[in-house]
Amino acid sequence: MSRIDDLPPLREVIRAHGLDARKSLGQNFLLDLNLTSRIARAAAPLDACTVVEIGPGPGGLTRALLAAGAGRVIAIEKDRRCLPALAEIADRYPGRLTVVEGDALEIDAATLAAGEPVKIVANLPYNVGTQLLINWITTPGWPPFWSSLTLMFQREVAERIVAAPGDKAYGRLGVLAGWRTQARILFDISPQAFTPPPKVTSAVVQLVPRVEPLPCSLKALERVTAAAFGQRRKMLRASLKTLDPQAERLIEEAGLIPTARAEEIDIAGFVALAERFAGGRLM
Known part of the structure; x- marks a missing residue:
């Protein structure tokens, strides 16, 4: 795929605007149009929703989303240097791209979409990607304001998101993601697809909210x-004693074995544990 629109190639855009990727901002620009278009297709259909994109940079994925038919894209960009390049895309797609300057960690994306159906699609900056995901899947109200998340992470983080009990990567992130969403890795992206190339492989993950997650605080x-996986080598009766001196009894009441370790407990087990430990103390 050589062109998706009549705008200049991304390398020319980067050169024209002096957009060297900055490590301090977690930037690695994805320039391969085949891959940006593949990500956009993975999030489809896009025409009946607002797409929120985090960290568009020079706009490679932004252009792919618009070319794929996104009705409206809201792009949140912290790096002011990228704003002129994004303005050129907005001019090419009148009324379909809104650029918001600011830190995505501090902006409530739900308010930007004004009640419209939302999909979040992004090549997330490595330095804030995990925290953004946690923010989106731990929103107090459920179902959330978004109908899907199609996000790029380091492969190691992607494995943690989709991990199951017994997996080496299984931990707090996998429990939270699995409790409220159905998550899967769609495909990997080689370091060579980025400028500059990161030292690790990346992966695109898609999360869809569960309609009725198991009831839990x-x-x-x-x-x-946090307590169980913070001391994952310890048995539950030891790691959870920091939360309640009666940990062993509460673990048994949840239908679990006190000598089990965190990586052996499935999501339903952690939900049962949380409900027992809540009891007015963790609420």
Whole structure:
């Protein structure tokens, strides 16, 4: 695929605007049009929703989303140097691209979409990607304001998101993601597809919210998983004793074995644990 629109090639855009990728901003620009278009197709259909993109940089994925028929794209960009390049895309697609300057960690994307159906699609900056995901899947209200997340992470982080009990990567992130969403890795992206090339392989993950997650106190689940996986080599009766001196009894009441370790407990087990430990103490 050589062109998706009549705008200049991304390398020319980067050169014209002096957009050297900055490590401090977690930037690695994806320039391969085949890959940006593949990500856009993975999030389809896009015509009946607002797409929120985080960290568009020079706009490679932004252009792919618009070319794929996104009705409206809201791009949140922290790096002011990228704004002129994004303005050129906005001019090419009148009324379909809104650029918001700011830090995605501090901006409530739900308010930007004004009640419209939302899909979040992004090549997330490596330095804030995990925190953004946690923010989106631990929103107090459920179902969330978004109908899907199609996101790029380091492969190691992607494996943690989709990990199951017994997997080496299974931990707090996998429990939270699996509790509220159905998550899967769609495909990998080689370091050579980026400028500059990162040292690791990346992967695109898609998460779709579960309509009815198992009933549970979010705060309790976060605290129980943090304690359990914070000392993952210890048995539950030891790692959870920091939350309640009666940990062993509460673990048994949840239908679990006190001598089990965190990586052996499935999501339903952690939900049962959180509900037992809540009991007015973790709420």
